[in-house]
Amino acid sequence: MKWWRLTMVRVIVIMAMVNLLVANDKDNHLLHYNGTTSTSTILKEESVVRGTPLGVAVFEVAVDDQDSNVTLTLLPYLLHQARQMRMRSWCKQVVVVSHDPVFLANFAEWSLKGRLLVWATKLLVVTSLPLPQLHALLSSHWTFSMMNTILLNLEDTPPNLRASVYTYLPYSPEGNQAVKVAAWKPGSGLVLLKGRSLYSPKYSNFYGAKVNVTGLPFPPYWDAVKGPDNTTQYSGTDYMTLVTVADALNFTVYIMPTTSWAEVTGLVEQRLSFMAAVHHTVLLARMERFDYAWVHLQGRADFSMADPGLKPQWQSLYYPLLAVVWAAIVLTMLLAPLALLLIIRVSESRMGGEEISALVVALDLGGILLGQSLPQRLCKTNPSRVMVAAWLVFAFIIGTAYRGNLTAFLMLPELAPRPETIEELVAAVDRQAHVDNRRYQQLLIAKYFIRADGTHKLYIGRDGLFPTQSAFPIPHDAPYKPAIDRCLMAVKEAGLYEKWAEDLLFQTQMKAQKKQKQEAEKETESDNNNRSLTFTHLQGAFLLLLLGLSLAGLTFVVEPLTVWHQQHHGGKSE
Incomplete structure (x- = not known):
């Protein structure tokens, strides 16, 4: 293996498609480049000599003759280009070589702003720093502490060169700490320490650590009420989802105090909050400020309206029977008096007696149909009695059916x-x-717009306006997103989210309905009004009476005029 003296007068970022460190491989080697090594030499070494199968990219920022401000100007551009390559390829490794702690701090800051790394991208930092400075660097930057990062620290110079590999564990049984995971020597190669791995899964277990989240009341997804001893009790489907995820990943929840939704997502953007545990609609404009966890809520925007009131029901007297039944009754009212009149006339011709007019027969049969008493003048002969008996049965059946349906309508x-x-x-x-x-x-309808009998004053339309997708906001490229997504998928696929939503809605409706019943029992007058028929129900009867009074008044006026006309004109004609 060939070694070059590590002068660090240049800062080099290497993005490769292969793992640069392999445990227990004595033939593997570290790459060190001096200030005169060109990028073409690095590319040749990686792609030809070492046989990197899928390619390697080298980005270089020279700092030896450059002003620091110029370097900081070039660094964001370099990281932007590196991110473009990472997004267009299956990049697995990013290697940063520098022993300047100021540059490494700037790299950590700008790689975060430039979104260079995701959890699937492994970062190897090659440097040479004292241990206190190294620990401070690892713990003070999100890129080094939270992302999939290891740090290779060179501890001597050739031929006694040694190296130690460190990583930072934000969650462990001993708390957050920087730990040594491997050591390298020229003779033995890279050796992992017992129970350690180079790239540890940092978010499979939080070991009971306290995690900051944000949220504001948004029933039925998130609600907060004052509990005993000045405590706050939380509920809602999103809150129960958060608790389930916390139990699965073994962390405790600390809800950060916030006063607005802008602050809820603002703390997520600043990475002070692990996530916002109240779902937000997925919008492209919002994705410029933060990412989303797995979409666990497929919803839509719907419209609600007040139930329409009772329209004028003068037809309520007509509704109990179908039109064909009414037609049959009218036809029967025309034919039955004729049949009975024929029977009476035949009987009168045989037996004699007082003659009954056709109008009297029709009025008597109509009266029987409306529930009046039976007139004896219709039942003087056996045939007429049989006819009237049949009419009584017919009137009883029709009247009973009509009155029953009329009450219901x-x-x-x-x-x-x-x-x-x-x-x-x-x-x-x-x-x-x-x-x-x-x-x-x-929820609002069940809570505020429910009647004592369980019916609602408002309704929600059958068709929605537009579909929506909602999820928990999390910081850009959050390394714990795969762990959170896995738990959210389990909650959703098990049907727990829908079950919680149904239970909360049912409980809210039962409480509101019970409250309405208690208020109704206290207000007797209101209770009676709820059971009483209104004018809207009975306006058909009043309209029918008004029509009868109008016809009677018209008859009252027309009849004297007719008599007067006959008397005067009849006398003149004589």
Whole structure:
């Protein structure tokens, strides 16, 4: 193996498609380049001599003759180019070579801003720093402490060169700490320490650590109420999802105090909050500020409206029977008096007696149908008695059926049609609707717009306006996203989220309905009004009476005029 003196007058970032460190491989070697080594030499060494199968890219920032401000200007551009390569290839390794702690701190900051790394991308930092400075560097930067990073620290110079490999564990049984995971010597190669690995899974177990999250009340997903001893009790489907994820990954939740939704997501952007545990709609504009966990809520925006009131029901007297039944009754009312009159006339011709007019027969049969008493003048002969008996049975059946259905139609009248689709909503220009998340509206309706009998004053339309996808906001390229996503998928696929939503809605509805019943029992008058029929129910009867009074008044006026006309004109004609 050939070694070059590590002068570090240049800073080199290498992005390769292979693992640069292999445990227990005595033939593997470290790459060190002096200030005169060109990038073409590095590429040749990696791709030809060492046989990197999928390619290697080298990005170099010279700092020997450059002003520090110029270097900081070039660094973001370099990292942007490196990120483009990482996104276009299956890049697994990023190697940063520098022993300047200031540059490494700047690299950590700008790689975070430039979104160079994700958890699948492994970072190897090659440097030579004293242990206190190395530990401080690892613990003070997100890139080194939270991402998939190891640090190779050179501890001597050739021919006595030795190296130690360190990583930072933000969560461990002993708490957050920098640990040594491997050592390298020329004779023995890279040797892993017992129980250690180069790139440790940092987020499979949080070991009971406290994790900061943010959220504000947004029922039924997240709600907070004051509990005993000045405590706050949380509930909601998103909160229960958070608790389930915390149990699975073994961490405790600390809810950071916030006053606005902007602050909720702002703390996530600053990486002070692990995530916002109240779902947000996935929007491209928001993705410029933060990422999202796995989409666990497929929803839509729906509209809700007040239930339409009772429309004028003068037809309520007509609704109990179908039109064909009414037609049959009218036809029967025309034919039955004729048949009975024929029977009476035949009997009168045989037996004699007082003659009954056709109008009297029709009025008597109509009276029987309406429930009046049986007139004796219709039952003087056996044939007429049989006919009247048949009419009584007919009137009883028709009257009973009509009265039963009439009671039902008066107590439960037909409501006016209500808009259920977008087209119907647009057509109903004289009405107002509220548009919001469906489950949020269901909770508010169940809580504030429910009657004592369990019916609702508002309803939600059948068709939604547009579909939405919602998820928990997390910082850009959060390394714990795969662990969180795996737990969220398990919760969703097990049906727990839907079950929690149904239970919360049912409990809210039962509490609100119980409260309405208690208030109704206290207000006797209101309770009676709820059971009483209104004018809307009975307006058909009043309209029928008004029609009868109008006809009677018209008859009262026309009849004297007719008599007067006959008397005067009849006398003149004589």
